[in-house]
Amino acid sequence: MKKFSVIFLILSLILFTAIVKNSTKRIEDMIFVLKINIKDLGKDFENIKLEYDYLSSTEKLLEFQSLYFDNELIKKDIKEIKIINWKLNKLKIEPLKFVNE
Amino acid sequence: MNISTNNLYRADIVDRNNKYLVKTVSSIDIGISTKKVIDKKKLILNLKYIFPDKDYSSVKSKLENKNFFYFEKKISEENYEKIMQLGDKSIQPEEKLTRVYPEKNLFSHIIGQIDNDNNGISGLEKSLDEKLKKAQDPIKLTVDKDIQYLIRDELLRFNEIFSAKGSAAILMDVNNGEILSLVSLPDFDPNKREKISDVKFINRATKGVYEFGSVFKTFTLAAAFDEKIIEPQTEFIDLPKTLTCAGFPIREYDNKIPSNLTAEQILVRSGNIGSVRIGQKLGEEKFRLFLSKIGILDQIIFDIEEVGKPIKFNWGKCPLATASFGHGITTTLIQLAKAYSIIVNGGYNVHPKLIMSPKKNKKQKILNEEVSQKILPILRKIVTTKEGTASLANVNGYEMGGKTGTAQKSIRGGYSKKKVNSFVSVFPTSKPKFVLAVMLDEPQTNEDYIYHYRDGSNIKYKGTPFNTAGWTTVEATGQIVEKIGPILATKYSEIN
Numbered sequence: 001m002k003k004f005s006v007i008f009l010i011l012s013l014i015l016f017t018a019i020v021k022n023s024t025k026r027i028e029d030m031i032f033v034l035k036i037n038i039k040d041l042g043k044d045f046e047n048i049k050l051e052y053d054y055l056s057s058t059e060k061l062l063e064f065q066s067l068y069f070d071n072e073l074i075k076k077d078i079k080e081i082k083i084i085n086w087k088l089n090k091l092k093i094e095p096l097k098f099v100n101e
Numbered sequence: 102m103n104i105s106t107n108n109l110y111r112a113d114i115v116d117r118n119n120k121y122l123v124k125t126v127s128s129i130d131i132g133i134s135t136k137k138v139i140d141k142k143k144l145i146l147n148l149k150y151i152f153p154d155k156d157y158s159s160v161k162s163k164l165e166n167k168n169f170f171y172f173e174k175k176i177s178e179e180n181y182e183k184i185m186q187l188g189d190k191s192i193q194p195e196e197k198l199t200r201v202y203p204e205k206n207l208f209s210h211i212i213g214q215i216d217n218d219n220n221g222i223s224g225l226e227k228s229l230d231e232k233l234k235k236a237q238d239p240i241k242l243t244v245d246k247d248i249q250y251l252i253r254d255e256l257l258r259f260n261e262i263f264s265a266k267g268s269a270a271i272l273m274d275v276n277n278g279e280i281l282s283l284v285s286l287p288d289f290d291p292n293k294r295e296k297i298s299d300v301k302f303i304n305r306a307t308k309g310v311y312e313f314g315s316v317f318k319t320f321t322l323a324a325a326f327d328e329k330i331i332e333p334q335t336e337f338i339d340l341p342k343t344l345t346c347a348g349f350p351i352r353e354y355d356n357k358i359p360s361n362l363t364a365e366q367i368l369v370r371s372g373n374i375g376s377v378r379i380g381q382k383l384g385e386e387k388f389r390l391f392l393s394k395i396g397i398l399d400q401i402i403f404d405i406e407e408v409g410k411p412i413k414f415n416w417g418k419c420p421l422a423t424a425s426f427g428h429g430i431t432t433t434l435i436q437l438a439k440a441y442s443i444i445v446n447g448g449y450n451v452h453p454k455l456i457m458s459p460k461k462n463k464k465q466k467i468l469n470e471e472v473s474q475k476i477l478p479i480l481r482k483i484v485t486t487k488e489g490t491a492s493l494a495n496v497n498g499y500e501m502g503g504k505t506g507t508a509q510k511s512i513r514g515g516y517s518k519k520k521v522n523s524f525v526s527v528f529p530t531s532k533p534k535f536v537l538a539v540m541l542d543e544p545q546t547n548e549d550y551i552y553h554y555r556d557g558s559n560i561k562y563k564g565t566p567f568n569t570a571g572w573t574t575v576e577a578t579g580q581i582v583e584k585i586g587p588i589l590a591t592k593y594s595e596i597n
Binding site for chain 2 (some may be wrong): 043046047049050053054057058059075076077078079081096098099
């Protein structure tokens with residue numbers, strides 16, 4: 001009986017090791033694929049960001065302004081810029097203090 | 102089939118808001134190794150199917166006569182997949198890395214260039230060469246792309262208005278030395294990989310060494326305040342209109358300048374003789390030490406290698422007199438920006454920088470705090486009063502202060518009629534945050550330019566009356582601040 005138990009234990013351990021090893025390999029494969037995907041996505045993100053940076057650059061925005069907005073977008077006087085604060089459910093509008101004069 | 106990659110990797114460079122200034126992008130070139138082609142007719146047929154518009158007579162001749170040739174460069178991902186599906190062993194893809202500068206000329210003097218062997222040859226591409234080849238993450242700079250664009254745009258405009266040979270501008274945080282913008286004109290497009298050897302492309306902001314003239318008078322006064330020799334209200338009585346030193350006359354620029362002036366009035370009215378008197382009170386040793394302390398006399402250590410070395414100044418009795426009003430003494434625009442920052446930020450040393458670093462340097466106080474307290478109201482008066490020379494920079498809402506400098510260019514054995522006009526401004530003067538140094542190299546007057554006075558009178562004035570900084574560089578600075586001011590006030594200032 002004792003002999004049988006030892007053999008059973010050894011076989012179980014072998015089986016368990018095989019299962020663990022198999023699943024580890026599967027997980028490793030998945031990690032590898034995910035890493036590759038992340039790398040590809042990262043590359044795509046960088047290229048899209050490059051395109052976005054170019055299209056949203058000041059040069060392009062000024063071009064779009066003259067094309068589509070003409071006189072609608074005007075230069076704001078700094079004294080007209082205010083700070084909106086939302087405190088204790090109350091809206092407070094304060095002047096922007098860039099200077100102390 | 103493996104893609105062979107070349108060794109051209111360099112890390113990207115981004116601005117302070119993580120926007121790309123330089124990017125390494127990969128592209129795939131398709132080559133054909135003719136010795137490995139099994140069936141030429143079949144290969145051409147398959148290629149025709151994917152690239153129907155190509156000239157196949159030349160492809161055929163290359164297949165016959167060459168061992169290897171590039172069939173198509175920089176192909177799209179879609180065509181790459183199609184061509185690889187052919188499974189032909191003679192088709193050899195090569196991944197190429199290309200360095201692109203999406204902002205073209207905008208950062209040319211900062212970023213610099215690389216050669217065909219992937220080595221940096223100027224700017225940050227050179228000074229950070231090793232780091233760029235190894236770094237995995239992008240390198241972050243202190244510059245702001247939008248502000249850089251606006252400043253360059255205005256500078257280009259005024260370069261043309263005043264027919265200047267070149268110009269430069271530096272916008273820097275006076276408290277930490279972070280450079281938000283550094284422009285030098287003319288500039289170049291690094292994408293073209295042209296050899297830039299013409300001296301006209303010199304970096305006028307960091308490499309060009311000039312006599313800047315009256316902007317040095319601020320240093321004379323600040324040094325005297327630092328040594329506690331005079332106060333802003335100290336009077337100088339019976340100042341002559343002319344002095345002679347070693348046989349050479351020293352004259353006032355404006356003969357209407359009164360003979361009795363306070364130290365403050367001397368700087369506001371940009372008095373030459375008064376500045377000489379202050380310099381003489383101070384003495385050679387103290388003035389030299391002060392200029393050395395604020396980094397004017399020696400070559401600056403900076404993030405790019407293109408920095409100029411001020412010409413060695415031979416001190417003496419007469420040189421002290423001329424240096425007191427900025428004559429005969431040279432430096433670079435970036436050193437002017439640094440020196441003004443130290444004078445107005447409470448006397449703390451600053452090191453101009455282009456590369457963002459997470460660690461904050463410990464502040465080192467090198468001047469008495471009173472220097473800033475005494476100088477700032479005077480710099481403000483130069484912009485706000487009738488007697489001051491910079492009223493065209495009095496942009497409403499920004500508390501501008503600063504000092505003008507109009508200097509003749511030195512030539513061998515004397516001075517030419519060509520000028521260097523500069524204006525170093527500081528704002529807001531109640532709590533300085535930014536220094537903006539602008540210079541125009543050899544500007545000319547413009548008969549058609551219309552000035553709008555900023556004194557609330559709504560007066561317009563046509564034509565440049567004098568070729569001085571007050572009518573050229575100050576006007577350019579005013580227009581620049583009008584454009585970038587709202588961004589600086591909202592994006593880069595602590596809200597209340």
